[in-house]
Amino acid sequence: MLMKKRQHEFFSDFTIKWATSNWEISEAHTLRRQIFCAEQGIFEQDDRDDVDAYAQVLVAIANFGGWHERIVGTVRIHDEGDNVWWGSRLAVDPSFRTQVGLGAQLIKLAVSSAHALGCKMFLAQVQKQNERLFQRLHWHSEYELNVKRHPHVMMKADLSAYPPCYRPTSGFVVSNRHKRATNEYVAPFLTLCTQGSKNAA
Secondary structure (H helix, E strand, O other): OOOOOOOHHOOOOOEEEEOOOOOHHHHHHHHHHHHHHHHOOOOOOOOOOOEEEEEEEEEEEEEEEEEEEEEEEEEEEEOOOOOOOEEEEEEEEEEHHOOOOOHHHHHHHHHHHHHHOOOEEEEEEEEEEHHHHHHHEEEEEEEEEEOOOOOOOEEEEOOHOOOOOOOOOEEEEEEEEOOOOOHHHHHHHHHHHHHHHHHOO
């Protein structure tokens, strides 16, 4: 119960990077289905489309003790041609939406890594509820539209606010400001182990 209730506090930090392994991509797709199908109902059973065949997946990974443990955020980017890049399918696990602005961190790497690859324009169809977040991150609203009967805003990133990132497969690490001391989890665990030993005796 303790772990389930405060699971976001268990992790020491988060790695924001391009997905480089099959498990990262698989868990990113699972998270997308959780958000866009089960939670928001934008898609019925699966949100994947033709873009997934050539898009680059980015992930936010929750870490503990230096180990990558769980995918808690994702976004994808792709080059549509003429150095015009798009971002889409930004998703963050509901239990981690207050953690160091994971959505903003994913956006940062998305635009910065595309910038390093020659991006001249970066666009996204952003859900209306997220418009202010993107505006705070130096994006400009172009016009409103509906996508799958949900209100969206066409937005464009200010590339001058996103210095090129040339090592996106390594990405960067951000500390979990809500993490708890390790002994808060170790102590209950040891208590359970001790009780188990006594019962066994």
